[in-house]
Amino acid sequence: xSENNLQVLLKRRPQGxxxxxxxxxxxxxxxxxxxxxxxxxxxxxxxDPYMRGRMSDAxxxxxxxxxxxxxxxxxxxxxVASDDPGFAPGDSVMGGNGWQRYCVVDAGRLRRVDTSExxxxxxxxxxxxxxxxxxxxLEDIGEPKAGETVVVSAAxxxxxxxxxxxxxxxxxxxxxxxxxxxxxxxxxxxxxxDACLDHRGDLNAQLDVTCPDGIDVYWENVGGHVxxxxxxxxxxxxxxxxCGMISQxxxxxxxxxxxxxxxxxxxxxxxxxxxxxxxxxSDSGWQRxxxxxxxxxxxxxxxELRWKEDVVIGLEKAPKAFIxxxxxxxxxxLVIRID
Ligand SMILES: NC(=O)c1ccc[n+]([C@@H]2O[C@H](COP(=O)([O-])OP(=O)(O)OC[C@H]3O[C@@H](n4cnc5c(N)ncnc54)[C@H](OP(=O)(O)O)[C@@H]3O)[C@@H](O)[C@H]2O)c1
Numbered sequence: 001x002s003e004n005n006l007q008v009l010l011k012r013r014p015q016g017x018x019x020x021x022x023x024x025x026x027x028x029x030x031x032x033x034x035x036x037x038x039x040x041x042x043x044x045x046x047x048d049p050y051m052r053g054r055m056s057d058a059x060x061x062x063x064x065x066x067x068x069x070x071x072x073x074x075x076x077x078x079x080v081a082s083d084d085p086g087f088a089p090g091d092s093v094m095g096g097n098g099w100q101r102y103c104v105v106d107a108g109r110l111r112r113v114d115t116s117e118x119x120x121x122x123x124x125x126x127x128x129x130x131x132x133x134x135x136x137x138l139e140d141i142g143e144p145k146a147g148e149t150v151v152v153s154a155a156x157x158x159x160x161x162x163x164x165x166x167x168x169x170x171x172x173x174x175x176x177x178x179x180x181x182x183x184x185x186x187x188x189x190x191x192x193x194d195a196c197l198d199h200r201g202d203l204n205a206q207l208d209v210t211c212p213d214g215i216d217v218y219w220e221n222v223g224g225h226v227x228x229x230x231x232x233x234x235x236x237x238x239x240x241x242x243c244g245m246i247s248q249x250x251x252x253x254x255x256x257x258x259x260x261x262x263x264x265x266x267x268x269x270x271x272x273x274x275x276x277x278x279x280x281x282s283d284s285g286w287q288r289x290x291x292x293x294x295x296x297x298x299x300x301x302x303x304e305l306r307w308k309e310d311v312v313i314g315l316e317k318a319p320k321a322f323i324x325x326x327x328x329x330x331x332x333x334l335v336i337r338i339d
Contacts, residue, residue: 003030003101004027004028004029004030005027005028005029005030005031005100005101005102005103006025006026006027006100006101006315006316007025007026007027007028007070007098007099007100007101008023008024008025008026008070008071008099008100008315008316008318008319009023009024009025009026009068009069009070009071010022010023010024010055010065010066010067010068010069010071011023011024011067011068012067013055013056013057013067014052014055014056014250016250016251017250017323017326017327018052018055018250018319018322018323018326019323020319020320020323022055022319023071023318023319025316030102031102031103031104032081032104033081033082033083033084033104034083034104035083035084036083036084036106036107036108037082037083037084037104037105037106037107038079038081038082038083038084038087038093038104038105038106038107038110039079039080039081039082039102039103039104040075040077040078040079040080040093040095040097040102040103040104040105040110041077041078041080041101041102042075042076042077042097042098042100042101042102042103042338043075043076043077043078043120043121043337043338043339044075044076044077044120044121044124044335044336044337044338045073045074045075045099045124045315045318045335045336045338046073046074046075046124046125046128046129046130046333046334046335047073047318047321047322047325047330047334047335047336048073048074048129048130048158048325048334049244049246049249049325049326050062050244051071051072051073051322052249052250052326053249054071054072061280070098070099070100071098071099071318072096072098072099073096073097073098073099074094074095074096074097074124074128074129075094075095075096075097075098075103075124075338076092076093076094076113076120076121076123076124077092077093077097077120077338078090078091078092078093079091079093080102082107084107086107087107087110087112091112092112092113092114092115092120093110093111093112093113094110094111094113094123094124094128095109095110095111096109099315099318099336100315101315101338101339111289117297118297118300121309121311121335121337122307122309124333124335125158125307125309125333125335126161126162126296126300126305126307126333127293127296127297129281129285130157130158130159130162130333131158131159131162131292131296132281132285132286132289132292133159133243133281133285134159134160134162134163134166135162135166135292135295135296136279136281136284136285136288136292137163137219137241137243137279137281138163138166138167138170138219138241140277140279140284141239141241141275141277141279142163142167142217142219142239142241143217143239144166144167144170144171144172144216144217145170145171145172145216146170146171146172147171147172147173148172148173148216148217149172149173149175149211149213149214149215149216149217149235150164150167150172150173150174150175150215150216150217150218150219151174151175151176151177151211151215151217151218151219151230152164152167152174152175152176152177152193152219152221153176153177153199153218153219153220153221153222153226153227153230154177154178154221154222154246155176155177155178155183155187155191155193155196156176156178156183156184156186156187156191156308156331156332157221157330157332157333158332158333158334159219159221159243159244160176160178160219160221161187161191161306161307161308161332161333162296162305162307163219163241163243164176164187164191164193164219165191165192165299165304165305165306166299167217167219168192168193168194168304169299169304169305172216172217173194174193174194175193175194175195175196175197175210175211176188176191176193176195176196176197177196177197177198177199177203177222177226177230178196178197178198178199179198179199179200179328180198180200181198182331183196183331184196184197184198186308186331190306190308191306192306194210195210197210199222199225199226199229203225203226203229204229207229207230207233211233213235214233214234214235214238215230215233215234215235215238216234216235216237216238216239217238217239217240217241218230218231218234218238218239218240218241219241219243220240220241220242220243220244220245221243221244221245221246222244222245222246222247223244223245223246223247223248223263224245224247224248224263225247226247227245227263227264228263228264231264231265231266231268232264232265232268234268234272234274235272236272236273237272237273237274237275238272238274238275239274239275239276239277240274240275240276240277241277241279242276242277242278242279243278243279246326249326250326307332307333308331308332308333309332309333309334309335310330310331310332310333310334310335311335311336311337312334312335312336312337313336313337313339314336314337314338314339315336315338317336318336321334321336322334
């Protein structure tokens with residue numbers, strides 16, 4: 001093949017917030033598939049907050065990316081060549097195929113994608129890992145009920161936009177929190193949340209007005225000053241879905257920086273009999289993917305589910321886009337269109 005394989009490598013482990021120099025571009029020959037393997041041309045790459053953790057070698061639930069290794073990430077693309085009877089050239093597939101244009105992968109690690117149901121890139125967001133995270137967290141932990149008040153942080157993001165809409169479809173009153181007027185307007189007017197609060201303004205005053213009787217379910221995506229404002233407002237028997245705390249990813253132990261943001265007093269967990277549970281979507285999510293996909297496609301068809309993607313064109317722009325994600329610069333599910 002005349003074309004080379006463009007890749008983004010991890011050059012060094014970031015100190016605090018990642019910078020462009022932590023990444024390196026490489027061009028290598030396109031590999032050939034061996035027996036039982038498939039050559040995939042990646043069309044879209046998903047950029048997600050968890051990738052900050054993979055850049056660090058601190059102990060975690062998943063292995064770090066090796067120095068000099070290709071950055072880890074989910075992609076969708078099409079099969080170019082196959083030495084496996086299950087896949088043929090032209091098939092659309094998704095997999096953990098990394099920040100690169102081409103990859104050779106064992107057939108068992110690919111999932112076939114039906115592009116007649118939704119766009120290819122939707123399989124990285126609303127129908128992919130972030131959407132699955134929203135559904136699993138609400139099924140297993142949040143369990144929103146009609147009439148309850150649900151608060152979702154990073155509400156315009158990949159996970160938050162789906163979590164809020166599922167809670168709304170189950171009859172809850174849903175309040176989003178996002179950064180800035182444009183994101184808040186999108187969450188309220190286009191996603192149909194009941195309200196959306198700007199965490200860059202006086203969040204406590206806004207919560208006083210929108211949640212005067214307290215909060216039943218809090219979907220935690222950010223931590224820091226947002227968690228500090230929401231946490232004291234739980235009603236008895238509230239549920240806190242501990243999905244992530246992005247505001248701390250550049251200052252967490254192992255991120256090699258100091259200055260962790262403030263956190264709340266966790267005493268009310270006992271007094272109010274709250275349920276606080278963390279989860280990792282890969283624990284059980286992918287075994288339930290078919291059930292999730294059927295629910296999502298149903299909500300899409302009925303018009304109850306909308307979503308927004310933030311598409312950046314060019315693999316070489318992936319480091320800058322990822323650095324921006326950790327500062328809230330993305331608006332919607334961040335994906336790279338590789339070509
Ligand atoms: N547990 C799991 O299995 C699992 C799976 C997937 C994702 N997650 C977690 O879910 C959370 C959301 O992920 P996502 O993919 O939906 O990301 P995302 O919302 O698409 O993008 C991140 C958003 O977080 C907000 N943000 C970034 N830095 C912030 C800061 N310092 N303080 C406050 N807000 C900040 C920004 O929104 P604003 O501009 O609106 O503030 C930004 O747009 C992350 O914590 C992620 O790690 C967990």
